Structure formats: C-alpha cells, structure tokens
Amino acid sequence: MKYTTLLASALALSITAAHAGDAVATSPQTYSSPMTNPDHIGWYLGAGVDYLTDAEEAFYNGHVGYDFGNGSSLFLESGWIGQDESPSFFFPFSTDVDVVPVTLNYKYEYKFTEKFGFYVGAGAGASYVDVNAGPLSDDDWVLTLQGFAGVVYNVSETFEVYAGARYMWLDDVSLFGANVDDLDDVGVGAGIRFNF
Template sequence: MKKIPLSILTGICLASMAQAGEDYSAKAAPAVAPAPCLWSWFAGGSGGYVDDWDEDMWTLHLGKEYKCPDKGSSHAIFLEVGYTDKDWSGDYYYDLGSGPIPPDYQTSDVRKFARNARFEYSMEVIPITLNYKYERPLWRSLNWYVGGGLGIAITEIDVELGNLKESDDETAFYGQLFAGLVWNLSDAFEIFGGARWIYMDSGLDDVNGMDIPGVLDDDIFYELGGRFNF
C-alpha cells in the first residue's frame, strides 16, 4: 500500500519539473537583430582661410552618408561648391627682354610703362567637386575624418598693367585632400574643423606674358563648418 503513494508523489514531482522548464523556455528573451545599415542625407557648409592665397574661402555641400549603427564608421559621398576671390595691386617691372610682347600691343605703348607700371588684377575661383569622406569615432561624441575630391574650377581674371587690360576665363582641373575632426552636438547637427590641400591646374599664372602672383594652387585651406543630418 505504501508503494502507491510514493509512485504518485514521484510522478507529481517530475511533472512539476517539466512544467517549470517549459515556463522558463517561454520567458527567454528572443534574439535581437542588429539595426540595418542606412543611407541618410546631410547638408552643410564651411568657411576659412587659404594660406598662400591669403584670402577667405567658402563652401556649401550636399550628400549622402552610409552608416551601420553596430560598426561606428561611416562612408559619405557629397557634391560641393566653393567660392573665393582675390584683388591684388602693386608695382610691376616688365622686362621686355624676358618674354614676348603680346601681339596685339604696340611696342611703343609697352615701352611707356615697361620699367615701372602699376599692376592690378582681380580673380574669382568657383570649385565644383565630387568628394568621398570616411569617418570613425575617436572619443565619445568626437570623430575623425579623411577624404578627397576631384572636379573642376571655374576661374575668371581681370588684369591691368598700366594702360593695358586683359581678361581671361577658363575651366580648370581641381583636386583636394582633407582631414579633420567632427563634434556631434546631436543626431541632427554637427560641427567640424580641419584642413585641405588644394591643387588647381589653372594656367592663370601667366596672362599674355605677364606673371600673375599668388595663384590658388598647392595651398592649404583651414576651415570650420557645420552640417545638418536628415
């Protein structure tokens, strides 16, 4: 008679243990899938100083950024338009023996001011580039970035040497390499600062045999800017 209650008790214990295992399995948290990588739009601009050019420069850009939340780094492609100009004047010594006299000038006119002439020029440069930027976290909300871009520069120059005047405009090859730091103030806005090396194959260092000083080429552009993320 004692064996029957013992068997019943054993069965109840086993059933309870099985039920407990089922309840635990049911309450286990499901695996969370990683957030997907996304493309997002951004727009911004910057301003700064170009060293050898010795003038301010301004830029505006619009692009898309590809970012995976679980990796931290991002890749961006953006179109940028810039603007800078320069006005310069000074005394100019034109040595008739060092270069050809422009064919549309009379030799007698050139000799009137060849030895000591007032030289002035005004130049505008509008670079348009397609750029790539790679960005990675550095510390908390601070990131670092590197990148580069290629495109064209629309240039226009007006030159006056004494009573001679010349104008020239062209589209030149333009390239740049850049690096800097980004501070993410929020998910929607960030500020950045850095430097760019600029190369422009303008050919405007010489207009009708007259050397043009301070042409924008092989210069460093120091910039500070902001960017909105959408």
C-alpha cells in the same frame, strides 16, 4: 507497507513532474545588443569655411550630397576664394583675384560612437580663375584635385558639425599669355551639415 511505499513513490513522482513543468514553462533568457541609430541614408546639405595657409585667405564653401549608408557618400562642392591687392609703387593698379572651385567628391565616414566619427575623402573637378588688374582682365578654367580628412559630431539625427583639413591642388593657370603654377594650398576649417 506497500501502501506507504506506493504513496511515497506517487508523491516523489508528482514533485518531479511539478518541477519539470516549471522548467518547461520558463522561457530561456535572451540578450540583445543596445539599439543604435542606423546610418543616415539620403540627401544632405552643408556649408563651411577654411583658412588657406599659403594664400592666407578664407575659402567659403557649400556642398550638397547623397549618403548611401555604410559611411559612403558623394557630394558636389563649390566655393569662393578672393584676394585683393592694393596699388603699390611698382604696380599702380589694384588687383582682384577670384577662384571658384567646383568638385565632385567621395567621402567615407567611420563612426566611433553614435555621435562621434572620422571622415576621409577625395575629389576632382575644375576651378574658374578670374584676375582683374586695373584695366586688364583674364580668366581660365583649370583642373582641380583635393583630399580631405577630419572629425564629425552628430548633434542630432538631422544636424552635425565637422572640423578638418584639406589639400587643394590647381593645375597651371594661363593668364595674360603666361603660365602661373604652384597653385596648391592646405586649408583647415569647420562647417555644419543638415541631413534630410
């Protein structure tokens, strides 16, 4: 009887030890979030075109900038707006107006997904305004401010497309001894950007 009890106890102890060994041998299950692409950090180059609603002209623009990560970047932008007026009965000369804005801008981009995001920003700089009216010509540099917002789609890690709107304001321009004011406009447009 003692032998049977001792054998049963030893068997129970070995089964318990075997299960305890299995519990120690198994590793706890870990969960990790899905891998996402890190924010781009580095230089980028882009170009776009906006339609200015008041001037009813295109604003062709290009920019180069640096992305600091976490959505923040600085970029230098320049472009060209051209407007030609044909001679008329009241003014017998053709008129050519060229505006070249140059601004330093801050942009913040927020990604909803790895591919799709939203951006907003503002910039300041100067615009070169050149007017040729028949034999007369004059030019001026004026303060320029702008704000912009839009959406961006990352086609790949190095290429993205964007679309948005901007508000651009130019200070009073002094041409031919007179001040020309009310030089602000809203533009809507799209562009591409390459990340390096």
